[in-house]
Amino acid sequence: MTRTDYPWLLPAEMVDSETADSETADPETVRRGTPRTVRDWVVDTLVFLAAAGFGMLATDASQVAGNADGVVFLDVMLGALACCALWTRRRWPVGLAVTLALLSTVEPVASGAALASLFGVAVHRPFRPVAVVALLSLVTGTVQSVVRPDPTTSFLTSLIATVLLVLLAVGWGLLVRARRQLVAALRERAVRAEAEADLRAEQAQRLARESIAREMHDVLAHRLSLLSVHAGALEFRPDAPAPEVARAAGVIRDSAHEALQDLRMIIGVLRAPGDDGDRPQPTLVTLDELVAESRAAGMKVTLDSGVADVSAVPAATGRTAYRIAQEGLTNARKHAPGTEATVAVSGGPGDGLTVEVRNAAPSGEVPRVPGSGQGLIGLTERAALAGGRFDHGPTGDGGFALRAWLPWAA
Template identity: 75%
Template sequence: MTRTEYPWLLPAELIGADGPELPGDRGPARTRRTVRDWCVDTLMFLVAAAIGLLVVESSEQAGNSETVVVVDLLVGGLACCALWARRRWPAEVAVVLAVVSALAPAASAAALASLFGVAVHRPLRPVLVVGGLSLVAGSAQTVLRPDPSVSLYAALATTVVMLLLAIGWGLLVRARRQLVVALRERARRAEAEAELRAQQAQRLAREAIAREMHDVLAHRLTLLSVHAGALEFRPDAPAPEVARAAGVIRDSAHEALQDLRTIIGVLRAPGAADEGEHPQPTLATLDDLVAESRAAGMKVTLDRRIEDPAAVPATLGRTAYRIAQEALTNARKHAPGTEATVELGGGPGDGLTVAVRNEAPLGEAPRVPGSGQGLIGLTERAALAGGRFEHGPTDDGGFTVRAWLPWTP
């Protein structure tokens, strides 16, 4: 990728009032002509040569000497051949042909063609300079090589009109090309921004799924780990306790497998998961979470100071449920056998407060591996909901988790 291929990558100092500079504005842009370039250059060469021959014939009919006619013919031919270099050196060729056309009228058409090239490939200031020089040369030609059939004022007016037409046409072509370049740049930027937005949306979706997977599976797998650890540390436990622990392990494994299938279904085909078959938890289902924790042998006290949990918005209730779920999971992992208290309070306009406290661990607890991402995920959940999240040890050696979430009436 080069700057001549993508003009919008040019330095800022090269972009002025005329808009983005086009390839060739500050020198040779390419060494190979396209098919379109060959067609345009060939057409200009033929038109300039035809006009030059007409001018030479007119000069011969005006009674000029044979030497003057031959010189005009040779100079006109060389001027037409110089047009093949106008893409590489537009300003230089235009200046030379303007000076030559002042003495040889046969080079006038080639000079106009080169002036058109300057207007296309150069900014406005060089165009004005070369245009002024061409006007002086055209006026000098009218005086030095007058046409007997045309008055002086008519010849000067024709010269000015032809120069303005060449410059105006060239500026129009240049403006069109700049518009195409600007539209391409705008399309490229829009495509890049759309791709960036898609990547950000995909990243946010993956982070949401990762948080959901952690919150759901961590709760189930912690039950498995705790009860498996209890069986390992108490191989002589009574048969009813072993059977109860095995039942919890079986049920937790089944629920974890179901949750994992749901999440994998979302990853494979977003939106394909059946929300009716696997409803999202809300604050109304917090009783089931507490009951499940108690069935697993955990001491949990629920202090709910909300009149109607079903009136809590679904998104708000799901966030509060996940915070309580993760806090109970951490309490079961790091302080087994202790009592945990779940407190809920607030109302519309005041916000919803969720607090989970557990007592200090009793002795040395079994080591349960953890990723350390649970509290980080809860912080992100609370922040996304527009709330606050705090956590830390208590004075008596326990641990507390507290979150405040906005509740719009």
């Protein structure tokens, strides 16, 4: 057997998380080497004065009983020592309570100090040692009523008073202990809640940054790819006819203007959270405009829409489908210029919405267009957030296709 098997026998300063469970550790007394606070001094002083007052009443009872002056003097001295010993109750609560309970058997003057030490045990220790010390106090109080009876009261009255005082000290101490544990639990819960709130805020910020980055990529990549492709065409064909140069320059100008407008819209959303700006967000209804814009830029695009009423598509689903088609056309323009691209949309309520963008294999050398390579990753995340699926890959004829299925509630 080691001392750590019985942590309630250790000094309060040694009772920590390594030697006791959460019921034993007390936030008010478990201080390794920490001096008493002002509150501790006030409480200890009040406990000392209360025990001294109880002892003075017991001294008067001893004089009334007709005890010799030497016995009364001895009672006063032992009672004073018992009261002074209460200053050590924070270090040795159980040991002090047992000692004072045994002393009170023959010294009624020490009964007040014994009750105060019992109160300290109830506050600072779990129920098992409290029950042991309380039972010992009841026994010693009963024996005291026989050995040192009070001439002004009967044995039954003394016994009832002993039981009531012991129960009062234990009940009050347990109440104080429960309140301290509740305060400590609430404080710990508040700290944990604050940490969880900080974590949720950090996650929300990260998700918001990812959403903003994905939106900026989807919005600006389409415009800037037009700039890059047509600027590259002018670089590779400096001897192109004047009408082609003028048309490419016009596409570059229009794309730069649209990219600037889109950038202003995104900045406006960031400056005013919860506001989507003045421009309406693209949905499946505006897919015709996207195809027309790509055709005006020189792409060969075929739109195959199998949706009877595109306006019935939910706005969030339509916007995701639009971004998928936009990214597919952007990739076809960058990696397979001059080829024909096909945009197919089909589905209905209950069956879901399917979006497919397919392009043939490029012919000849493809000019290198810089890119981040995050477009397809962003589309996968978009489809997953919408509750759908997304896949992509090369086709059998050397082309490339991407396909997405999005849920559409009936």
